[in-house]
Amino acid sequence: MPCDLILALDVPTREEAAPILRQLRGELRWVKIGLQMFTAYGPDYVKAVADEGFNIFLDLKLHDIPNTVAKAVESLAPLPIGMLTLHASGGREMMTYARKAQLASKPDLLLLGVTVLTSMDATGLCELGVSVSPESQVSRLGQLASDSGLTGLVCSPLEVSMLRKHLPAGIQLVTPGIRPAGEAGGDDQKRIMTPGDAARAGSSYIVVGRPILKAKDPVAATRAILADLASA
Numbered sequence: 757m758p759c760d761l762i763l764a765l766d767v768p769t770r771e772e773a774a775p776i777l778r779q780l781r782g783e784l785r786w787v788k789i790g791l792q793m794f795t796a797y798g799p800d801y802v803k804a805v806a807d808e809g810f811n812i813f814l815d816l817k818l819h820d821i822p823n824t825v826a827k828a829v830e831s832l833a834p835l836p837i838g839m840l841t842l843h844a845s846g847g848r849e850m851m852t853y854a855r856k857a858q859l860a861s862k863p864d865l866l867l868l869g870v871t872v873l874t875s876m877d878a879t880g881l882c883e884l885g886v887s888v889s890p891e892s893q894v895s896r897l898g899q900l901a902s903d904s905g906l907t908g909l910v911c912s913p914l915e916v917s918m919l920r921k922h923l924p925a926g927i928q929l930v931t932p933g934i935r936p937a938g939e940a941g942g943d944d945q946k947r948i949m950t951p952g953d954a955a956r957a958g959s960s961y962i963v964v965g966r967p968i969l970k971a972k973d974p975v976a977a978t979r980a981i982l983a984d985l986a987s988a
């Protein structure tokens with residue numbers, strides 16, 4: 757399966773987003789709208805970006821009691837979105853409720869369970885009382901999400917080959933924590949890989965924000981990432 761690129765549109769204003777979207781139209785298919793833009797502009801902005809021809813990954817990382825998450829999924833279902841995130845650490849019942857609501861309201865929506873954030877390492881997990889390695893915790897949460905009916909996960913590319921051995925063949929693995937060769941370090945991402953290595957490991961999609969958004973030439977950065985994916 758080829759690996760596709762998702763742009764994380766993590767910018768403060770729609771005025772800043774507009775030229776980026778204009779330049780990248782036709783270069784990539786998927787745009788992720790996350791907490792920063794959704795909090796500022798809400799559902800109308802999701803519709804506006806979809807109207808520009810992009811597929812939308814709405815990254816709200818839902819995490820609440822089962823009923824509340826299920827109702828949020830129902831409220832979001834009318835939006836033109838192809839992917840939506842929730843935290844797998846919300847547990848089996850929360851994920852089961854959410855999946856049921858998604859199947860009833862938007863069957864073609866890919867509900868993604870976020871396993872262990874790519875910004876976390878073993879030390880960060882230990883501070884939360886989780887004394888196993890990030891890989892073990894991803895394995896546990898990935899299995900729980902799959903058992904709860906989810907068909908997609910968010911994880912680091914470092915865990916993809918391990919998950920592919922244990923989970924159903926069709927599972928979609930979406931991996932942030934992507935840093936092109938030579939761009940690693942100096943920020944909050946801890947469990948990282950290059951685009952090509954993530955694709956070779958078996959990622960279904962990679963999510964990339966700052967390496968494109970902060971590049972001098974976002975189009976050139978996007979093309980370099982796509983070329984790295986294509987060579988995988």
Ligand SMILES: O=C(O)c1cc(=O)[nH]c(=O)n1[C@@H]1O[C@H](COP(=O)(O)O)[C@@H](O)[C@H]1O
Nearest residue numbers: 764790872873874910932933963964965966
């Ligand atoms: O759910 C996500 O998309 C996500 C999960 C995760 O574990 N790590 C992670 O970085 N993300 C998102 O992926 C994007 C990564 O952005 P950059 O680090 O700038 O490439 C951000 O929008 C994060 O919110």
